[in-house]
Amino acid sequence: MTSQKHPATLIPGDGIGPEIVDATLRALDALGAPFEWETCVAGMAGVKDAGDPLPRATLDSIHRTQLALKGPLETPIGGGYRSSNVRLRQEFKLFANVRPARTLIPGGRFENIDIVLVRENLEGLYVGFEHYIPIGSDEHAVAIGSGVNTRVGSRRIAEFAYDYAEKNGRKKVTIVHKANIMKALTGIFLETSREVSKGYEGRVATDERIVDACAMQLVLNPWQFDVIVTTNLFGDILSDEIAGLIGGLGMAPGANIGQHAAIFEAVHGSAPDIAGKGVANPIALMLAAAMMLDHVGHRELAGRLRAGIDGALNLDGVRTRDLGGKADTKTLTDAIVARIKNG
Ligand code: NAI
Numbered sequence: 001m002t003s004q005k006h007p008a009t010l011i012p013g014d015g016i017g018p019e020i021v022d023a024t025l026r027a028l029d030a031l032g033a034p035f036e037w038e039t040c041v042a043g044m045a046g047v048k049d050a051g052d053p054l055p056r057a058t059l060d061s062i063h064r065t066q067l068a069l070k071g072p073l074e075t076p077i078g079g080g081y082r083s084s085n086v087r088l089r090q091e092f093k094l095f096a097n098v099r100p101a102r103t104l105i106p107g108g109r110f111e112n113i114d115i116v117l118v119r120e121n122l123e124g125l126y127v128g129f130e131h132y133i134p135i136g137s138d139e140h141a142v143a144i145g146s147g148v149n150t151r152v153g154s155r156r157i158a159e160f161a162y163d164y165a166e167k168n169g170r171k172k173v174t175i176v177h178k179a180n181i182m183k184a185l186t187g188i189f190l191e192t193s194r195e196v197s198k199g200y201e202g203r204v205a206t207d208e209r210i211v212d213a214c215a216m217q218l219v220l221n222p223w224q225f226d227v228i229v230t231t232n233l234f235g236d237i238l239s240d241e242i243a244g245l246i247g248g249l250g251m252a253p254g255a256n257i258g259q260h261a262a263i264f265e266a267v268h269g270s271a272p273d274i275a276g277k278g279v280a281n282p283i284a285l286m287l288a289a290a291m292m293l294d295h296v297g298h299r300e301l302a303g304r305l306r307a308g309i310d311g312a313l314n315l316d317g318v319r320t321r322d323l324g325g326k327a328d329t330k331t332l333t334d335a336i337v338a339r340i341k342n343g
Pocket of ligand 1: 016071072073074075076085249250265266267268269270271272273274279280281282284322
């Protein structure tokens with residue numbers, strides 16, 4: 001551990017973003033976490049404050065700090081501006097999306113879940129190559145979309161997943177694809193991942209699943225999975241399913257990792273249905289902050305943050321509504337801060 005201060009960009013985001021970011025900052029302050037924040041706007045907040053969902057000043061800040069903690073950003077559906085999340089991933093070439101899911105509250109539908117999903121973050125069906133073909137008076141008569149997966153991108157994400165597995169004491173990587181139908185688009189990913197897996201033989205085991213079977217098996221027997229590596233859209237869908245195994249989106253953190261920058265966030269969105277009510281669960285973003293502490297080498301602080309969360313949930317029994325409790329954001333944060341300070 002070093003005593004160096006880490007400049008980092010802080011994006012409160014939209015909807016419940018500012019509420020859970022405030023809660024997370026309180027937990028980080030209680031730990032004495034060595035971040036020097038540059039607060040910036042993006043998403044709807046960016047449009048309101050700077051006329052841009054991803055203002056230049058925000059991008060410049062992340063280029064400088066190479067490290068960010070981000071609240072959820074609202075994206076208009078079916079029209080309007082392109083997702084700022086997707087643009088951020090592309091601007092900083094954040095090719096790996098890492099989403100660990102671990103059971104924190106015993107007694108749920110699934111006990112002892114411990115799965116890490118590694119999602120390719122830049123390619124696949126997320127590239128946004130889409131258009132309509134008009135027929136007669138119907139401007140939207142036909143919709144066409146293309147995906148792009150490259151050998152280089154597939155190798156980079158597969159190597160990341162195997163490397164992650166090895167460094168974190170994981171035993172197995174499951175390659176998830178749909179190469180039986182999308183023979184080129186996800187075939188290249190499967191073929192390349194198999195090649196990469198050979199370099200890890202004897203150290204990390206390899207398994208393969210077609211995405212639909214994987215989705216079913218995650219519900220029937222999730223304990224067979226350890227690390228999953230998959231393409232962009234499948235990763236998006238499966239990570240929400242996996243979050244459901246551990247008590248929902250309020251418990252699922254994510255890291256977007258590139259060679260020169262890393263952005264940490266909750267898997268969930270801006271939750272407009274509960275925004276401003278003070279009832280959001282801040283744990284997903286706090287766990288993302290723990291991943292950020294790990295990333296900069298402060299494993300001990302990250303461990304204390306996770307222990308504080310565990311203590312508040314399981315020893316104090318303080319839980320937000322999404323977890324079946326009655327606590328609001330502040331009460332849960334108070335309990336976590338008290339555990340950090342006293343623990
Ligand atoms: P959502 O994740 O915001 O909400 C889905 C459901 O989960 C809602 O009922 C919500 O109340 C609940 N929920 C989510 N987080 C919660 C928390 N921390 N505590 C308690 N309950 C929580 O997904 P939705 O409604 O599809 O998206 C809303 C907006 O968020 C959209 O504009 C979408 O584009 C954006 N979004 C942004 C993401 C990001 O910035 N990384 C990720 C996903 C969506």
